[in-house]
Amino acid sequence: MSSVIFLRQIVMCTLLSMLFFASASAVVIEDLYDAKVPVTDQAEATQNKAIKQALKQVFVKVSGSQTLLNDEKIVKHLSRASTLIRSYSYERKLNQLFLVVNFDQEKIQNALRTAGFAVWDKRRPDTLLWLAIEDKQQDKYILNADNQPMFVQRLIEQAQIRGIRVGFPLWDLNDMQLVDVYTIWGGFAQQIASASERYDHKTLLSARIYFESIDPSNDNSGKQQWLADWTMSDNGQVTNGQVSGPQSDLLADEIINVVAQQLSDKYAISQQNRLLNAVTTKIVINNVNAISRYAAVLKFLNGLSVVSKATLISQQGEKATFELELLGNTDDLLNTFRLDNIITPVSSSLEQEQTNLEFKWAN
Incomplete structure (x- = not known):
């Protein structure tokens, strides 16, 4: 079996497993505070350099932003990266040695917040990718794991580095009846949204990818991208x-960077928002009709990064009223609820949802 065919089979298995777990539009990213860095040996100098690189990865994953790596306070933390470690070990895969580092969650969050950066909860939206490509011969086709296995694999790997999950259409008969290459190329958002409903992803990205030779008459003579x-x-x-890149595979990194940045801008709770907009609010949740369900609701609420503390203050029949101390504002809370269908508004009106704050517990 050739290496290309073997790689395609691995990618297809990975994609299918990703689609199977994506029955809800939010997933829990459990390895936000872990990083794996390739190393050549176990020497102290090599280890120190790798720990610094690992901390960069974790800062980016937890904040959702790459720009923080240029911040003076973050640079100081990078210079003493070993003080933020919980544990580390070495791992060998095939002929490559890796340093695997686990950082202290509380120390990482404190470092980000004191530097003024956001902390992004481990519950994050899945994003469904619809991609089309025009090659250098100007042939257009849908980009998938069969015809572009290396590109798709790079998307998956880069998403893992950025602390997000991406999924891909199955491209079975149902998909092909609703979407073709020209649907993606033309940016027909409504058709793509309709085809995406079966996957239960609230976050979608479509992109057309193409090669361009820049006009040699300008200052970038002969440049291609x-x-x-x-x-x-x-x-x-x-x-x-x-987005642009000198090579098609590097464009995969840029696409994932776009997804991560857009999502973190919306869902990560910034230090400024924590300090200026932190509020205490009350919400009513229906269907809380047993001690076990009350315990599940309370655990869910207290597990949200936007919630500092959740307390039950009254119970009338199946309606439970909770008081929430928020690390942010009500919009941050509603954005978090919209990630999946565990807590859904009683009213379908956004305006009424923001004033009444009454929800149904669907778990």
């Missing part, structure tokens, strides 16, 4: 833009 025009929809909010 790959471009991706992307459109992203998150709970109906649409943004778009363009």
